[in-house]
Amino acid sequence: xxxxxxxxxxxxxxxxxxxxxxxxxxxxxxxxxxxxxxxxxxxxxxxxxxxxxxxxxxxxxxxxxxxxxxxxxxxxxxxxxxxxxxxxxxxxxxxxxxxxxxxxxxxxxxxxxxxxxxxxxxxxxxxxxxxxxxxxxxxxxxxxxxxxxxxxxxxxxxxxxxxxxxxxxxxxxxxxxxxxxxxxxxxxxxxxxxxxxxxxxxxxxxxxxxxxxxxxxxxxxxxxxxxxxxxxxxxxxxxxxxxxxxxxxxxxxxxxxxxxxxxxxxxxxxxxxxxxxxxxxxxxxxxxxxxxxxxxxxxxxxxxxxxxxxxxxxxxxxxxxxxxxxxxxxxxxxxxxxxxxxxxxxxxxxxxxxxxxxxxxxxxxxxxxxxxxxxxxxxxxxxxxxxxxxxxxxxxxxxxxxxxxxxxxxxxxxxxxxxxxxxxxxxxxxxxxxxxxxxxxxxxxxxxxxxxxxxxxxxxxxxxxxxxxxxxxxxxxxxxxxxxxxxxxxxxxxxxxxx
Amino acid sequence: xxxxxxxxxxxxxxxxxxxxxxxxxxxxxxxxxxxxxxxxxxxxxxxxxxxxxxxxxxxxxxxxxxxxxxxxxxxxxxxxxxxxxxxxxxxxxxxxxxxxxxxxxxxxxxxxxxxxxxxxxxxxxxxxxxxxxxxxxxxxxxxxxxxxxxxxxxxxxxxxxxxxxxxxxxxxxxxxxxxxxxxxxxxxxxxxxxxxxxxxxxxxxxxxxxxxxxxxxxxxxxxxxxxxxxxxxxxxxxxxxxxxxxxxxxxxxxxxxxxxxxxxxxxxxxxxxxxxxxxxxxxxxxxxxxxxxxxxxxxxxxxxxxxxxxxxxxxxxxxxxxxxxxxxxxxxxxxxxxxxxxxxxxx
Ligand SMILES: Cc1cc2nc3c(=O)[nH]c(=O)nc-3n(C[C@H](O)[C@H](O)[C@H](O)COP(=O)(O)OP(=O)(O)OC[C@H]3O[C@@H](n4cnc5c(N)ncnc54)[C@H](O)[C@@H]3O)c2cc1C
Numbered sequence: 001x002x003x004x005x006x007x008x009x010x011x012x013x014x015x016x017x018x019x020x021x022x023x024x025x026x027x028x029x030x031x032x033x034x035x036x037x038x039x040x041x042x043x044x045x046x047x048x049x050x051x052x053x054x055x056x057x058x059x060x061x062x063x064x065x066x067x068x069x070x071x072x073x074x075x076x077x078x079x080x081x082x083x084x085x086x087x088x089x090x091x092x093x094x095x096x097x098x099x100x101x102x103x104x105x106x107x108x109x110x111x112x113x114x115x116x117x118x119x120x121x122x123x124x125x126x127x128x129x130x131x132x133x134x135x136x137x138x139x140x141x142x143x144x145x146x147x148x149x150x151x152x153x154x155x156x157x158x159x160x161x162x163x164x165x166x167x168x169x170x171x172x173x174x175x176x177x178x179x180x181x182x183x184x185x186x187x188x189x190x191x192x193x194x195x196x197x198x199x200x201x202x203x204x205x206x207x208x209x210x211x212x213x214x215x216x217x218x219x220x221x222x223x224x225x226x227x228x229x230x231x232x233x234x235x236x237x238x239x240x241x242x243x244x245x246x247x248x249x250x251x252x253x254x255x256x257x258x259x260x261x262x263x264x265x266x267x268x269x270x271x272x273x274x275x276x277x278x279x280x281x282x283x284x285x286x287x288x289x290x291x292x293x294x295x296x297x298x299x300x301x302x303x304x305x306x307x308x309x310x311x312x313x314x315x316x317x318x319x320x321x322x323x324x325x326x327x328x329x330x331x332x333x334x335x336x337x338x339x340x341x342x343x344x345x346x347x348x349x350x351x352x353x354x355x356x357x358x359x360x361x362x363x364x365x366x367x368x369x370x371x372x373x374x375x376x377x378x379x380x381x382x383x384x385x386x387x388x389x390x391x392x393x394x395x396x397x398x399x400x401x402x403x404x405x406x407x408x409x410x411x412x413x414x415x416x417x418x419x420x421x422x423x424x425x426x427x428x429x430x431x432x433x434x435x436x437x438x439x440x441x442x443x444x445x446x447x448x449x450x451x452x453x454x455x456x457x458x459x460x461x462x463x464x465x466x467x468x469x470x471x472x473x474x475x476x477x478x479x480x481x482x483x484x485x486x487x488x489x490x491x492x493x494x495x496x497x498x499x
Numbered sequence: 500x501x502x503x504x505x506x507x508x509x510x511x512x513x514x515x516x517x518x519x520x521x522x523x524x525x526x527x528x529x530x531x532x533x534x535x536x537x538x539x540x541x542x543x544x545x546x547x548x549x550x551x552x553x554x555x556x557x558x559x560x561x562x563x564x565x566x567x568x569x570x571x572x573x574x575x576x577x578x579x580x581x582x583x584x585x586x587x588x589x590x591x592x593x594x595x596x597x598x599x600x601x602x603x604x605x606x607x608x609x610x611x612x613x614x615x616x617x618x619x620x621x622x623x624x625x626x627x628x629x630x631x632x633x634x635x636x637x638x639x640x641x642x643x644x645x646x647x648x649x650x651x652x653x654x655x656x657x658x659x660x661x662x663x664x665x666x667x668x669x670x671x672x673x674x675x676x677x678x679x680x681x682x683x684x685x686x687x688x689x690x691x692x693x694x695x696x697x698x699x700x701x702x703x704x705x706x707x708x709x710x711x712x713x714x715x716x717x718x719x720x721x722x723x724x725x726x727x728x729x730x731x732x733x734x735x736x737x738x739x740x741x742x743x744x745x746x747x748x749x750x751x752x753x754x755x756x757x758x759x760x761x762x763x764x765x766x767x768x769x770x771x772x773x774x775x776x777x778x779x780x781x782x783x784x785x786x787x788x789x790x791x792x793x794x795x796x797x798x799x800x801x802x803x804x805x806x807x808x809x810x811x812x813x814x815x816x817x818x819x820x821x822x823x824x825x826x827x828x829x830x831x832x833x834x835x836x837x838x839x840x841x842x843x844x845x846x
Contacts, residue, residue, distance in 0.1 A: 126691045127763050149695065171641045182639065184648070185616045189797070200819040206759030206798035207609060207779045208602060209652055210814035211824055211842065216615065216648035220641045237697035264556040266579060266669035306698065308719030365637040368557055397638035437639035445642070452642050456629045460831070461644050467826035480643055 036078040043067040052111050055098040064105030069113045081197030092223040094166030097158040100442025102222045128235045134165025150235035153180035165228045171220030173438035175271040178396035184219040191230035195469035222479040225468040242304035244341045247326040248295030255297035256372035258324035259395045271302040272396030279392040286351035289344035292328050348392040356405035360417050364428030365437035368398040385416045399437035441479045503547045504661045512628025514836045523655040525597030528589035532804045534654045534841040561664040564596025583611035583668045587742045596660040602651040605742030606702040609776045615651030622662035626832025636664045655838040657831040671715035677730035679710045683768040686710035690777045698724045703777040748772035753784040754806035760798030
């Protein structure tokens with residue numbers, strides 16, 4: 001018999017029918033939490049809880065039983081131990097910029113806000129490392145390291161706000177990950193609380209890991225295996241020189257082919273991003289960066305390194321872009337111009353957001369060689385649903401971000417947007433890719449995990465979850481589907497449900 | 500050369516039912532290093548060999564676990580590409596699966612990453628004999644737990660690796676090695692300082708009184724840096740010999756310890772026969788006490804070769820780390836049949 005997987009769209013009563021946990025003694029729990037965190041760090045009133053009801057993906061909402069805002073590692077540890085004793089779900093939250101519903105609260109659980117743990121513990125310039133509390137924002141790491149001529153390479157577009165703890169939990173990527181790797185490639189060690197509140201260090205400050213590489217397992221595990229309390233990252237010397245090339249193309253296909261040509265030529269650019277016509281227009285209206293409005297697609301290619309290296313690579317990339325049929329190629333001549341050219345890209349999400357009441361950002365990855373084919377198919381499907389899609393994405397690593405424009409106030413538009421989103425995920429899997437490249441599964445893509453993985457893989461992952469968290473209290477109902485028969489924990493609410 | 504994964508899975512499933520331990524063997528290149536001696540029915544992976552897919556423009560290679568690193572290096576070399584970690588080929592004996600299981604890397608590792616960093620996807624056989632696939636051939640994939648990368652350094656105690664997809668990279672346009680006569684202490688200082696500079700450094704080691712720095716990248720950048728840094732240009736650099744463990748200083752009698760420590764560690768610079776990885780990897784003989792000392796420096800030490808290989812050879816773990824190891828082992832290999840005792844006596 002085929003297994004039934006947990007379906008987040010199931011009505012609550014049905015999903016709830018197997019619930020085996022005892023009812024929570026909420027009063028006792030809250031009293032204990034108040035003893036751990038004195039002052040106003042424990043919130044139970046509706047107004048205080050509302051800011052936590054969702055992450056950056058507003059399609060899914062729930063209010064937690066209680067939200068806590070600890071100020072120290074000791075408090076976090078005491079909270080997790082308390083939740084373990086009560087067998088209450090704990091959902092960790094960094095900055096809440098996730099866009100897969102990962103930090104959405106559990107209606108019968110504790111929302112553990114880690115934003116107040118925001119100290120930079122240490123920077124060691126000679127060892128090129130930074131040790132951080134989980135709530136430190138991504139951008140602050142590079143800003144603080146800058147005085148030593150160093151920076152932290154992974155740079156999600158949300159870097160002003162997102163936390164390093166959230167970056168670890170999602171294995172966040174960014175424009176510069178093509179050359180410098182994702183979060184997982186830039187970590188040295190983590191300190192984590194296990195589901196029963198024990199502190200454990202994973203990885204080491206050397207380069208290799210003693211025993212099993214649990215740091216890799218924790219990275220991208222979406223708060224399901226532990227609560228990260230400290231992160232040591234690797235810093236890199238800031239390249240003395242960087243230039244960005246902007247190229248307009250008469251078709252998406254020509255731009256897609258140029259991506260392959262650059263990589264095949266032996267150059268690994270620091271960033272290689274693509275935008276389609278709708279995104280170009282929106283970004284240009286917003287940022288006035290001088291993007292070619294007549295182009296069907298554009299590429300932004302950054303090369304960095306020493307002066308000589310950048311000069312040589314700029315020349316090579318320029319020639320390749322022209323050869324691939326670029327209608328215009330512009331090379332940044334100053335830091336100001338480079339910043340301007342990136343401004344259009346970095347503000348593309350909000351810029352596209354101005355075109356419609358709402359947008360829904362997808363995150364599939366595909367083999368680079370299939371970019372144009374897949375974009376065409378996405379467009380065809382969007383047209384069939386009567387929707388528009390803007391594309392702005394990490395072309396160098398084949399990580400698409402189709403932005404589906406819709407109207408959240410119109411149930412029909414919402415349904416169509418979700419259907420198109422789902423089609424895009426299936427399409428990514430079909431061409432040999434993945435349902436998520438950097439945003440994570442969360443609650444949003446849970447149902448699609450069964451497309452990406454077979455039953456044996458899902459069961460294996462479930463066993464790994466149980467190895468770390470036998471009582472299933474850490475962010476239950478997200479990331480990895482739990483086979484229905486094992487679904488001990490309380491169910492999550494359906495969509496748009498305010499707990 | 501061919502696909503024997505079904506047969507391998509069948510053998511593991513049989514062993515699972517009968518609860519008989521298996522001893523997984525690739526090319527046998529690392530049989531007497533890193534892990535403990537184990538007993539078990541041999542499960543040979545070497546025959547499960549061959550490159551399945553290689554698309555230079557995608558920078559992705561997929562090969563069966565028994566494929567020799569040497570064969571992969573040759574194929575990549577023909578397209579001007581390489582395995583970024585300079586994975587040791589060990590006289591043609593090292594296989595892809597074994598290299599990931601040991602997470603074995605060459606001198607470029609601090610700058611170009613380890614095999615673990617290059618992993619895009621794996622096919623595995625767990626301890627129940629089930630064939631599993633995690634990750635894939637795309638550059639980014641955060642769906643589900645990263646079970647693939649977790650195999651790095653597990654010495655085959657979690658699963659039999661049968662296939663790997665890896666990110667590969669273009670070879671640098673130029674490389675150049677510079678040498679300096681220095682004491683170990685001074686060499687460490689220079690390595691650490693140089694590594695903070697935005698220059699195309701991609702290997703730094705010291706042995707027998709000489710510091711070697713390797714530059715690699717665009718020709719102009721390499722040349723200008725070489726001019727700036729001075730030193731003697733080396734025609735026959737030691738990198739290959741280091742990667743393959745062939746330096747005489749790594750082949751003396753005695754117990755050889757491998758330290759993985761922060762580059763600023765004060766542990767054993769002057770006792771080290773080789774300092775590699777810009778100071779992060781050090782090799783010493785006959786210093787059992789260094790195992791505990793490394794832990795207090797937030798690093799670790801292995802009894803790499805020699806010594807009592809019935810006793811523990813891997814770095815000690817804390818109680819909680821041990822609990823998680825045991826739980827994870829049970830999750831993937833519930834009967835404990837895959838290389839039992841190879842990583843730790845109790846695992
Ligand atoms: C405009 C915009 C642009 C974005 N661009 C990118 C991009 O370029 N690349 C990219 O990768 N992502 C991007 N994102 C997604 C998001 O910013 C990242 O996933 C980020 O890593 C989330 O960090 P956070 O602190 O906001 O985490 P949250 O949203 O608070 O949490 C994310 C997940 O991590 C868990 N978690 C948080 N902290 C911890 C902890 N300390 N221990 C254990 N689990 C924890 C949560 O439970 C949740 O499952 C973007 C988002 C937006 C809104």
